Amino acid sequence: MKITSVDAQTWRAPTSGEVRPAWAPGTSWTSRSTTLYIVTTDAGITGYGAGAGQPAYVRERVAPRFVGQDPFAIERHTDTIRNLGGPWLNHPIPWGLELALWDVVGKAAGLPLYKLWGGYTDRITAYASCCEVRSGEARADDALRFRDRGYRAIKLRLHAWTLKEDVAQVEAVRRAVGDTMEIMVDANQAQTPGTPHLTEGPVWSYERALHTCRALADLGVCWLEEPLGRFAFDDLARLAAASDVPIAGGENNAGLHEFRLLIERNCYDVIQADAVCSEGLLQLKKIAAYAEMHGKLFVGHHGGSGIGIAAHLQLSASLPNSPWVELLQEPPAMSDVDFQGLIAEPFVPDRDGFVRLPDAPGLGIELGDRWKRTD
Helix, strand or coil: EEEEEEEEEEEEEEEEEEECCCCCCCCCEEEEEEEEEEEEECCCCCCCCECCCCCHHHHHHHHHHHCCCCCCCHHHHHHHHHCCCCCHHCECCCCCCCHHHHHHHHHCCCCCCHHHCCCCCEEEEEEECCCCCHHHHHHHHHHHEEEEEECCEEECCCCCCCHHHHHHHHHHHHHCCCCCEEEEEEECCCCCCCCCCCCCCCCCHHHHHHHHHHHHHHCEEEEEEECCCCCCHHHHHHHHHHHHCEEECCCCCCCHHHHHHHHHCCCEECCCCCCCCCCHHHHHHHHHHHHHHCEEEECCCCCCHHHHHHHHHHHHHCCCCCEEEEEEECCCCCCCCHHHCCCHHHHHCCCCEEEECCCCCECCEEECCCCCCCC
């Protein structure tokens, strides 16, 4: 089998209202977009992936390197993908192409990827990942609505100026849901390498992070995510050792070398790499195995679209240490179905809180009609 073409297209969909993400204070979304990757082969198989990347650059510079190649040679293709992107070229690494290659491989084998990789489970527990900072009262109402839809976990954004406000949000949600839902919290402190004046929101010190951990310890929090800068290895390790709340992070880190440091130095208890920005799926499988050897969980970041979520589901279902899938949303402006609208059948939890793996081969998805091509 040979690759006959590689294409990249911009697809976009409006949101139903304005979304103000906690990780980018002062900004708002009125739409969502992604780069769709399409790989075709001489066997009539088409694979889909999605992620970052500039379509014109992909068509002109990336595609010629893959046409005529064996789609199964993904370890070799990983080097090519990595070397064709990066900040020094002002082009993000097109990891979405690697997802499309795996989709081809799974379809050629006639198997979902998680089974091809040695399936561990056929269901993963979903958590509703909120985008905005809201009051405790508002988030408590949201949590109850999520629970009615089958969710058994919610992630809150701790991005208030004071510790008291952050803790009050978590306390209100815990009072509302009791022990019927897990609560994760995300401080979003790793968006930049750690330069305080680049952000309008609060920048946490080690002391703020430690005080937050202590305040949350009795509230049954599943993890505290990204409490410090992404390269604050020493302070992250100190915090993880001192905290009774597990520390999570990694979505803003990239490359096997960074994750090796994060794991070996015990910076995080939960590793959260992303298949469209950290490394490709094959490399994330290595990271997850290294995390397992060090007694850590691996929970993929949301992946940026329905295709990214599908990829992380396949990966998690092949691992013994990956129990959660993140479903990003901010109702009423953007539901989980809206965020995943690039695919025909979005992933939502069943009444027990699980997302079931599809039986279809590859990533197990087809394109939907809620997002439109715009380039």
